[in-house]
Amino acid sequence: MSTAVFDAIVVGAGSVGMPAALFMAEKGLKVLVVDQFASPGQGSNKCAIGGIRATHSTPAKIRLGLDSLKTFSTWHQIHGDEIDWVQGGYCFVAYREEEERLFNGLLKIQKSHGLSIDWLGRQELANLVPGLNPEGLRGGTYSPEDGAASPMLACLAFYRRARSLGVTFRFGERVTGIMRRRGQVVGVRTDKGGYATGTVVNAGGPWARTVAQAGGLDTPVVPDCHEAGITEAAAPFLKPMVVDLRPTPGSRNYYFCQHVKGQVIFCITPDPALIGSDRRETSSFLPMVARRLVDLLPRMANLKVRRTWRGLYPMTPDGSPIVGRARDLSGYVHAEGMCGQGFMLGPGVGALVARLVTGQPAQGDDQVLAELSPARSQGRTEALK
Ligand SMILES: Cc1cc2nc3c(=O)[nH]c(=O)nc-3n(C[C@H](O)[C@H](O)[C@H](O)COP(=O)(O)OP(=O)(O)OC[C@H]3O[C@@H](n4cnc5c(N)ncnc54)[C@H](O)[C@@H]3O)c2cc1C
Known part of the structure; x- marks a missing residue:
């Protein structure tokens, strides 16, 4: 043969x-x-x-993100397949001076590479994400052309x-x-x-x-375990993907958004990193992430979680x-x-x-x-x- x-x-x-x-x-x-x-x-x-964003901190990723956004946002129109694309934007919230400085410091490079993004003050951010915990909130960035689709x-x-x-x-x-x-x-x-x-x-x-x-x-790529979850569906109440970079014991950043069909979908970065390829979900993930979600957006306390899962980030140093x-x-x-x-x-x-x-x-x-x-x-x- x-x-x-x-x-x-x-x-x-x-x-x-x-x-x-x-x-x-x-x-x-x-x-x-x-x-x-x-x-x-x-x-x-x-x-x-x-989540699909061009909101990154380096020119290469911003450029590749913008390119990808074009493909995702026009796919249905050009090829006819439904991929659940929704242009809700990304919102990075700042509760500490550290994040406020970081996000503002990145605006120049982000804008210079064509990203549509701005700093929103406390009140504007509260309007964008209704119910966001106001205590200590300093503001955040919003990039309206980012979005989400079904992987x-x-x-x-x-x-x-x-x-x-x-x-x-x-x-x-x-x-x-x-x-x-x-x-x-x-x-x-x-x-x-x-x-x-x-x-x-x-x-x-x-x-x-x-x-x-x-x-x-x-190649210096290692599998790094991350867990995610999805709630029952609710009436639309959240437009952008919300990202909170603050660390707490056991975790670093986490992010969540409301799916086009109403479910809230969320994910967290464990600290320390869980290097390995075990894809079985754990019982420690949900209590950790739920506390943080409810702290940031207290109305989330009323939503039931339907399912959690674990997957692998292909991490580089x-x-x-x-x-x-x-x-x-x-x-x-x-x-x-x-x-x-x-x-x-x-x-x-x-x-x-x-x-x-x-x-x-x-x-x-x-x-x-x-x-x-x-x-x-x-x-x-x-x-x-
Ligand atoms: C919980 C969680 C949430 C995430 N959320 C987001 C998000 O919101 N937005 C985002 O952009 N990313 C997100 N990611 C990250 C994203 O899933 C990965 O970065 C992405 O899927 C990696 O793509 P890839 O093509 O490199 O790998 P994969 O999608 O894993 O594809 C690699 C493929 O290679 C195959 N393969 C490997 N070795 C061999 C071999 N020897 N022979 C044959 N086949 C082989 C595998 O079977 C696999 O199908 C998330 C990840 C996790 C775990």
Whole structure:
């Protein structure tokens, strides 16, 4: 039997791999996507709560976020699939001088890269988020063009589009080796067979390090456990995604929004980080997050929680993604380490990867790639990771 040959093979049918495959297919490439799980989006993608923002602290992420927003906000109109996109904006609340200074300090860079964002005073913020605890509130930022969508519906929509463009999928198949000859990728080995290609994209999410090692490379991505939950549906009362960066014992930032169908969906960052790939939810998450939610928005006390779950952030040491060509293996492309923002960055990163692989850069790609370079020193930490 002859080996199937592809222009590019994407490892991972998740938040990043799916848009990367479809954008490469749009450029005329013959693409294969391999995923160890049974269907699209079964890794971290389905665990995301769906927040989509360009409100970041670094130029590359702002730019990729703005690019992704274009894809999400126009998808239904252009392609017809419902992905539950809602443009409610993002609101970062400040109760301490520390956050007030941080958010105001970032406005200049955010605005200079085209982000629509402003500082709102106490009263304006209280109008935007009715019922917000006024005690100690100093104000916050609001970026009205950010929003949210359903990660599962979006991934499915991208999958359908990719299939219609001729992308081949192999589910339930694990990549075990990346074959090389004289410093060049020549194929991929899986637990079920092998495929020939000159280009491999590592979109392996929290498992990206194992994928890199299958090619004799490495990447500093670790799986970092985060839990989330969803309440019963309520009448609309909350427009933006609300983010609170204040740490409390056991947790750091947390964020929540009201889904288009009425449920409030929320997530928290544990402190210290829970490094590992155990995806079983815990009994300690809900009491911790509920206290913080009710403290910030007392009316939340009346909502019943329906379900909680646990997923993995693909974390990098500095909180920024790793995207670009490998220095030591021609044809190998990094598209990993999305941290807590892979759903919102996915289309932007996917389109960037497609331009990189086809050698058709857009203006500004070189700066983005320099900032996210696999060879960068992981020193400076992204402030809104
Ligand atoms: C609780 C929670 C809430 C979150 N909320 C948000 C949010 O609101 N907004 C946001 O943008 N992000 C959010 N995230 C983060 C987001 O889910 C991730 O950043 C994103 O899904 C990562 O995308 P990815 O494509 O890199 O990885 P994934 O979506 O996990 O895709 C990687 C895929 O690679 C496959 N794979 C790996 N290794 C192999 C192999 N060897 N062979 C074959 N297949 C392989 C996996 O099976 C997987 O399907 C949240 C995450 C969690 C856990």
